[in-house]
Amino acid sequence: MARDLIDAYLARLRAGLPDSRAAARILDEVADGLRTATEDHVLRGVEPARAAELAVAEFGEPGELAADFTTVLATAQAHRDALALLVTGPAIGGLWLASALLTWPAAPAAVGIGAVAAGVALATTVPRLVHGVAATGRLGRRLRTPPAAAVRTVSAAARTVVALDAALVVLALPVVVLFSPSAAAAALAAAAALLSLGRLVAAARVTRRLERFRARPTSTPTVAP
Amino acid sequence: MRAETLKGHLDALLLAVLAGGPRHGYAVIEELRSGSGGAFDLPKGTVYPALHRLEQAGLVRGTWSTESGRRRRTYQLTAAGRRRLGAERTTWTQFSAAMSAVLEARPWPAT
Numbered sequence: 001m002a003r004d005l006i007d008a009y010l011a012r013l014r015a016g017l018p019d020s021r022a023a024a025r026i027l028d029e030v031a032d033g034l035r036t037a038t039e040d041h042v043l044r045g046v047e048p049a050r051a052a053e054l055a056v057a058e059f060g061e062p063g064e065l066a067a068d069f070t071t072v073l074a075t076a077q078a079h080r081d082a083l084a085l086l087v088t089g090p091a092i093g094g095l096w097l098a099s100a101l102l103t104w105p106a107a108p109a110a111v112g113i114g115a116v117a118a119g120v121a122l123a124t125t126v127p128r129l130v131h132g133v134a135a136t137g138r139l140g141r142r143l144r145t146p147p148a149a150a151v152r153t154v155s156a157a158a159r160t161v162v163a164l165d166a167a168l169v170v171l172a173l174p175v176v177v178l179f180s181p182s183a184a185a186a187a188l189a190a191a192a193a194l195l196s197l198g199r200l201v202a203a204a205r206v207t208r209r210l211e212r213f214r215a216r217p218t219s220t221p222t223v224a225p
Numbered sequence: 226m227r228a229e230t231l232k233g234h235l236d237a238l239l240l241a242v243l244a245g246g247p248r249h250g251y252a253v254i255e256e257l258r259s260g261s262g263g264a265f266d267l268p269k270g271t272v273y274p275a276l277h278r279l280e281q282a283g284l285v286r287g288t289w290s291t292e293s294g295r296r297r298r299t300y301q302l303t304a305a306g307r308r309r310l311g312a313e314r315t316t317w318t319q320f321s322a323a324m325s326a327v328l329e330a331r332p333w334p335a336t
Contacts, residue, residue: 026277028296028298029250029273029296029297032250032296032297032298033269033270037251058268058269060269062270064268065270065271065273069273069274072274072277076281138281138283140281140282
């Protein structure tokens with residue numbers, strides 16, 4: 001009976017959490033808390049079934065608890081995703097830049113337009129990712145960005161990364177292959193395109209994952225004065 | 226005391242409880258309740274997401290252990306958590322002194 005009550009509470013909590021290993025660890029932790037609370041009541045002389053009822057009531061609504069945890073999980077996920085996108089940027093960007101420099105003399109106008117477009121995309125994406133990493137990490141308290149806004153920022157940045165990588169593969173790669181006088185430039189661009197494709201897929205997954213978090217009920221933690 | 230009144234200060238209270246040594250979630254909320262003479266009696270579940278938030282912020286560190294076949298997560302303050310607790314104490318002392326000065330002042334005579 002006591003076990004049934006606790007299991008029912010955990011099932012309702014589980015239903016409100018996104019499916020992940022972190023959610024499984026949360027359930028273990030809350031299960032331990034509920035069982036400890038039940039044992040505590042039993043030690044005070046309460047009958048076990050009643051003790052479990054009291055423990056479950058004291059823990060609060062599982063839906064509200066799931067919303068609080070979803071906020072924490074979404075923030076942690078956004079932090080990891082923003083950091084991954086930020087860290088891969090210089091390597092992929094460096095390859096594209098090197099192939100662009102080698103192609104520049106043969107097609108200055110096309111390379112110039114492409115560089116300006118990529119620069120604009122980077123100027124909007126990199127600050128968002130940096131802000132996303134900071135707001136969802138240890139600097140979050142100082143920045144005072146609400147978790148939902150930080151997750152939105154990372155999601156928007158990931159969408160821009162998808163668009164940028166798609167444009168590089170579809171537009172920049174043919175320009176380098178067609179106009180570049182050196183095989184080295186084409187090889188660099190091919191390598192960059194492969195990495196861009198990989199990042200495009202990863203960034204699209206980030207967007208979907210964070211949108212799934214946003215579709216779930218979350219809470220807004222209150223910040224002390 | 227209503228949970229909403231306390232919510233903005235929950236993080237500082239949790240850090241203060243953990244300053245006494247490592248504790249698991251249930252022990253933290255019990256310490257908070259008993260330490261406040263029963264005034265801070267929040268829904269016990271609320272402490273867990275708050276502890277996870279503090280861990281993300283690098284203010285506490287959680288570790289898993291197994292006790293009597295049951296997995297248990299214990300939290301302890303980090304160096305950053307200790308510094309934050311010191312800052313929170315200073316802010317609270319200044320805030321409460323200023324509030325008391327205003328709330329407990331005798332009304333000024335009307336002119």
